[in-house]
Amino acid sequence: MTSLNVLISGAGVAGTTLAELLTRSGHRVTLVERAPTLRHTGYAVDFRGAAFDVLSELGILESVRRHDTKMTGTAILDRDGTQVDHLPAEAFAGELEVPKHVLNELLYALTVDHVEYRFGTSITSLTQTETEVTAELTDGTAATYDLVFGADGVYSKVRQLAFAPHSVALQHxxxxxxxxxxxxxxxxxxxxxxxxxxxxxxxxxxxxxxxxxxxxxxxxxxxxxxxxxxxxxxxxxxxxxxxxxxxxxxxxxxxxxxxxxxxxxxxAQVHLDSWATGRIALLGDAGYCAAPAAGMGTSQALLGARSLARHLATADHAEAFARYEAELRPYVTENQTNGRSAAALFGGAQED
Missing domain, CATH: 3.30.9.30 (D-Amino Acid Oxidase; Chain A, domain 2)
Structure with a gap:
């Protein structure tokens, strides 16, 4: 298999997981992150279903388990603060929940020795041909890559540059x-x-x-x-x-x-007709956010990264991207339906 030179935007769960799995296949990865340092803030993140398989494949499952928040559940209160119902821990904490910074730190430690991190840097333009993608960065440099991935969140710069403006892709x-x-x-x-x-x-x-x-x-x-x-x-x-x-x-x-x-x-949810265009693809919230209230962002990020890496190991990028989307879209569609219901629970508008 030919070694690829890859650029990933976003040092969150999706980006770092993809970086690790691609380097295991012999590819060279540069990861740019807009934040000046690794992010140490954010709510807890939870894991459900097949996401555990990805954590195991990465070799960090037991480390993650040691930081379990051990949530016991959530009391539902009325206007006066009287409890009227109770939700089990799984409703918000999934099958396992850890502080977000813990997962970020574990993934960074896993990748830092063989992934080139460039903090305080983001992409300003993308120009692609049939054979490569040229990326210009905020630090004034430019380079060509075989593939570029946007794992840079709901307000993805990669998506904005190569797919659609936020006004088209985002559904509030x-x-x-x-x-x-x-x-x-x-x-x-x-x-x-x-x-x-x-x-x-x-x-x-x-x-x-x-x-x-x-x-x-x-x-x-x-x-x-x-x-x-x-x-x-x-x-x-x-x-x-x-x-x-x-x-x-x-x-x-x-x-x-x-x-x-x-x-x-x-x-907000992200809706696109396709998660890839030429040699550029999206994953995680950048491509298909289900809404924070859904609690599926971390699982989607892990599964999306694994799917992309697996298919790129056995097919050219065009076929790999098509297989990735065919595999993941039904799962994402279900999560987005649940995300709309979850947002309604917190006061948002539920839409069909």
Missing amino acids: LGLSGAGFTMPNFLALDHSGLLRAVNGTAVYLFNSADPDRLTVSLSFGTPSGALDRLARADQEAATRTAFAGDTWHTPRLLEAMSEASDFYFSSN
Whole structure:
């Protein structure tokens, strides 16, 4: 098999997993990441079904298991904070859940010796012919590659350059929200609380750190425009959505402004007719995000990377890309259907 020179955009789960599997097949991989360093923030990630096979193949399954958050479940509360139902741990934590930074660090350690990482760098243009792709980068350099992969998330630059603008590829699910951590004033112990009222949802949980409470404040929005605004505007929108709410909400809103790990995002799905064009292909959230509320992003990233690597080991890129999409699209379609339902649970608009 001919060794390929490959460029991957995005050092998340999809990109690093693909990088590892491709180097095992003898390919040379350069991975560019917009962030200046490895990301150490984000919610916990969970694993379901066949994703365990990929972790095992990577050789990190037992290491991942050692960081299990051991969630016990989530209490469903009414407006007054009275429990009315209970969801098992699997509803939000899958079969295994770990802090996101743990998985990022394990994958980075697995790949750093044989993958060229270029942090603080992203792609500015892509030009392809039948035989190669030329990528220009933000650091002013340019190089040609046999294949380019976009694993750079919902707002993928690769997708924007080579496939479609965000306005075409993204389907907003009517839900946005702020996330952060604060002192665990409710003394939750590896458990969560979910309170949905009038198109808003408060989700609180404690997992890895007994002293910290992770807070998610979700509310209905007509678009994902808030994602592109400054933090002050995002906080203001969140306060407006929860104005007049009682329970612990005023305390949560106060903690939001003090949080050093504030995060804001909208639930959106990515829909494309094809995940490949010529020598460029997408994987993970960049190609087929099912929505964060679905809890399937990590599993889709792992399975997509493995599928691509396996098919590239036995076929040329055109055939490999076709097989990859045929294999994964039914799985993605099911997850996206579930993602719309999950977003509705948190106050978003469910669509057929």
